[in-house]
Amino acid sequence: MITTLTQSQILGFSNVTVRIKNEARDSRPILEAIGLQLGHGETLGIVGGSGSGKSTLLRLAAGVLTPGLVLDQGEVTTVGKNLLVATPAERSNIYGSVVALVAQSIGESLTPHLTVLSHFRDTVSGEAVDERVLESLAEVGLGGEKYLHRYPHQLSGGERQRVLLALALVRSPQLLLLDEPTSALDVSIGSEVLTTIDRLQRSRGFALVCVSHDLGVVSQISKRIAVMNQGRIVELGQTSQVLRSPSHEYTKALVSSIPKLDQRIRESSSQSNERVLVCRGLQIVRGQTTRAIDSLDLEIKQGEVVGIIGESGSGKSSLLSAICGLVSVTGGSLHDGDGYDLSTALQMRPREVLSSIQMVFQNPDDSLNPMRTVAQSLSRYTHATNSEISSALLTVGLGEQFLTRRPREMSGGEKQRAAIARALLAEPRLLLLDEVTSALDVTVQAAVMKTLADLQRKLNIAMIIVSHDIALVASFVDRILVLRNGQLVEQGSVDDVIKSPRDSYTQNLINISARRAAI
Amino acid sequence: MRRVVFSLATFIALAVVSFVGVDALPGDGCTALLGRFGTNAKIDACRQENNLNDSVVVRIKDWSGDLVRGDLGYSIKRDEQVSKIIIPRLRNTAVMAAVAALIAFPSAIVVGLLLGRYPRKRISKAINQFSVIAMTLPEFVIATVLWLVLSIWIPIFPGVSVMPSNASLLQLLPNVWLPALTLAVVIFAHSMRTMRASVTNVQNMPFVESARLRGTNERKMISRHIVPAALPPVVNVVALDGAWLLTGTFVTEAAFNFQGLGRLAIDAISDRDTALILPIILFGLAVYLVSSILADSLVRVFDPRLRSSNR
Known part of the structure; x- marks a missing residue:
């Protein structure tokens, strides 16, 4: 399986160990004894959770060692050279023409004050620059001259990723390194970008290494997969084989944690006829004229779990923000179960109303104060006693030892559980969950969803869960709403929507999800 | 508009x-x-x-x-x-300010860029420390030191200006150097440190690494990616310092007995000459308003995001 013909090798890691500078030898390294070979035109996907070392490995392949880290032992050979010891001039000759890396943060990877064409002019010179640029933009699916003179902020996320791809490929490198090519994109757009990458790889025949937390992403564009966990490659093999019969425990967890459309992780609970939220003809205008939500009707019953699906800009976050009072309502009506008018400003809401609606945000790093311990964060505003807090922590699967921990001493999943426990302490009747698992690893994601399902059964609270992942939502909720451009394009029970979607956008999401589940 | x-x-x-x-x-x-x-x-x-x-x-x-x-x-x-009193003094101060600005700002931007590019060099650290001192020293101390060095020990410039306020440009020029140098030291430190901090900040941005990994050479990295992105904060500081050069030079002018607007303001205040104080105040106001408008429009040139948000 491992290429032995070193002449045709384009990338080689031999026994590479990377540590944090000045850290003790017995501490766990960032990368440990990595051995990898990649031949010309081969494709390799590297999958792993956050902190698994996959990005460090990818950057090392481009000769970049993240500041603060040291190469403890081993050697990295890229196109026959050790780039780590190359001079800046040698590197700038190699980058773009032999090796190209597209970094993760596509929002910030283009220079904000330069047009698309100016970006190309950095490295493309000579005659007929414009034609060459147009050609390579067309190749990534950005046809037409209109893109040449746009600035990065005038491009959508998918367009930026395509421009970055075109920039990386314009001088035909032999090795393309991709770091999380789709994590910042909507599902449908990400899927289109992957199709483009796959097509280009096949037609041009460059070698490709793609890093992602998402097994579905890497398996779509690479023939071989390396699974990373805690700095090691725990499994390496042909994609189909790794997916069909994973051998390592972590890989098994990874494969089984991909949400599948026909799998339920929560059974529907009893719903009463009492309503916890009623909105009629709701309209939310953001900025000057943008209608984030337009004439939406929605009712949520006690104990009901509703999923809202939509891509960025569909208005799903605006809706949640309006319900919990962070965004003002500009038209229609929004009431809670007791008839209290929720279009009033947050500051005007009485305490009972405030505590009856709780929201858990996408990123626990932003929603937990880094200076406070969990006990301090959870008792503020709720005035809960320590025993109340520890029982709330227990319901989300966190032990008493977490009371005195600060966010930096906790993993992403633990932080998100603490944030959920905080929402529960207010004893809400309606819990709003905004992409609560999207910042978490897939394996952790499944565990958090399981916890939420248990909670819902035990406490019978109503929930609105917003996500871009239709399979995740379908496995959890009673009813699905699909939002697009601020309008409700489809709603119904999970079965109705998944089995017979009426809207083409829903159909597309289901297809993508089915393809991921089928890998 | x-x-x-x-x-x-x-x-x-x-x-x-x-x-x-x-x-x-x-x-x-x-x-x-x-x-x-x-x-x-x-x-x-x-x-x-x-x-x-x-x-x-x-x-x-x-x-x-x-x-x-x-x-x-x-x-x-x-x-x-x-107007007969103010205009000649305004000219004197303007000439002094222009000399100070021409000495300080271009060198501050270049030195700031170099310090930001090579923060670990010993010379960088030394210049940086020196600039903190220059910034914290009161103007009259800088003025005294410069006077001691450049007028007494090495007599290049006249130590105290003895000229009428309406002296010709040729008479004025020798007297401008010492006060202009004093002011230049202060604003150099200020804008250089802003430039250095801004360059350091920009260099760590993902788009810089991204450009480097595309094979952009060092010269283009600096001229096309780093400098234009680093300048906006510096433009604002330069505008403020520029306005200060025209309106805040009381101490320096007094130290060298320079017949400029600052001296005049002090005299007018101690004489309670209200008719003279008011136009000076208004001039200061106008300078600050105009300079902040200029700075904002200049920042727009560097940042297309600001240009389009206002359309």
Whole structure:
């Protein structure tokens, strides 16, 4: 399986160990004894959770060692050279023409004050620059001259990723390194970008290494997969084989944690006829004229779990923000179960109303104060006693030892559980969950969803869960709403929507999800 | 455009506030002129003659009407048109400011860029430390040191300017150097440190690494990616420092007896020459408003995001 013909090798890691500078030898390294070979035109996907070392490995392949880290032992050979010891001039000759890396943060990877064409002019010179640029933009699916003179902020996320791809490929490198090519994109757009990458790889025949937390992403564009966990490659093999019969425990967890459309992780609970939220003809205008939500009707019953699906800009976050009072309502009506008018400003809401609606945000790093311990964060505003807090922590699967921990001493999943426990302490009747698992690893994601399902059964609270992942939502909720451009394009029970979607956008999401589940 | 109208309104409002404020101070042109020899009767006659007994509203109207026609007013104390007093001194200060700006700003941007590019070099750290000292030292200390070195030990420049305020440019130039150098030290440290911090910040941005990984060479990295992204914060500091050069040079001008606007302001205040104080205040106001408008429009040139958000 491992290429032995070193002449045709384009990338080689031999026994590479990377540590944090000045850290003790017995501490766990960032990368440990990595051995990898990649031949010309081969494709390799590297999958792993956050902190698994996959990005460090990818950057090392481009000769970049993240500041603060040291190469403890081993050697990295890229196109026959050790780039780590190359001079800046040698590197700038190699980058773009032999090796190209597209970094993760596509929002910030283009220079904000330069047009698309100016970006190309950095490295493309000579005659007929414009034609060459147009050609390579067309190749990534950005046809037409209109893109040449746009600035990065005038491009959508998918367009930026395509421009970055075109920039990386314009001088035909032999090795393309991709770091999380789709994590910042909507599902449908990400899927289109992957199709483009796959097509280009096949037609041009460059070698490709793609890093992602998402097994579905890497398996779509690479023939071989390396699974990373805690700095090691725990499994390496042909994609189909790794997916069909994973051998390592972590890989098994990874494969089984991909949400599948026909799998339920929560059974529907009893719903009463009492309503916890009623909105009629709701309209939310953001900025000057943008209608984030337009004439939406929605009712949520006690104990009901509703999923809202939509891509960025569909208005799903605006809706949640309006319900919990962070965004003002500009038209229609929004009431809670007791008839209290929720279009009033947050500051005007009485305490009972405030505590009856709780929201858990996408990123626990932003929603937990880094200076406070969990006990301090959870008792503020709720005035809960320590025993109340520890029982709330227990319901989300966190032990008493977490009371005195600060966010930096906790993993992403633990932080998100603490944030959920905080929402529960207010004893809400309606819990709003905004992409609560999207910042978490897939394996952790499944565990958090399981916890939420248990909670819902035990406490019978109503929930609105917003996500871009239709399979995740379908496995959890009673009813699905699909939002697009601020309008409700489809709603119904999970079965109705998944089995017979009426809207083409829903159909597309289901297809993508089915393809991921089928890998 | 909205910005200009808003600034104009701010200017008018502040002008009125300044007028009322100066008016509320004890003493006016007549008490200043007559000093301790002024009997009540003499002062009253003087006020009558100069229309100082009119109500504040009437006087503001007269004064602003004159202002629009280009008449800055009349100093009773100095028995001269205010414009005749101010304009030559304004020229002197402007020449001094221009010399200071030409010395300080270009070098600050270049040195700031180099320090940001090579933060670990020992020379970088030394310059950085030195700039902290330069920034914290009071102007009169810098002035004294420069005077000691460049006028006493190595006599290149005259230590104290002995020239009439309306001296010709040729007479003025030798006297400009020491005060201009003093001011240059202060603003150099300020804008250089801003540039250094901004370059350091920009260099760690993902788009810089992204450009490097595409094979952009070092020269283009600096000229096309780093410098344009690093300049906006510096432009704002340069604008503020530039405005300060025209309006805040009291100490330095006093230290070298330089016949500029700062000296004049000190004299006018100690003489309670209200007619002279007001135009100086208004000039300072106008300088700050104009410089901040200029800075904002210049920042727009560097950042397309700001250009499109206003359309």
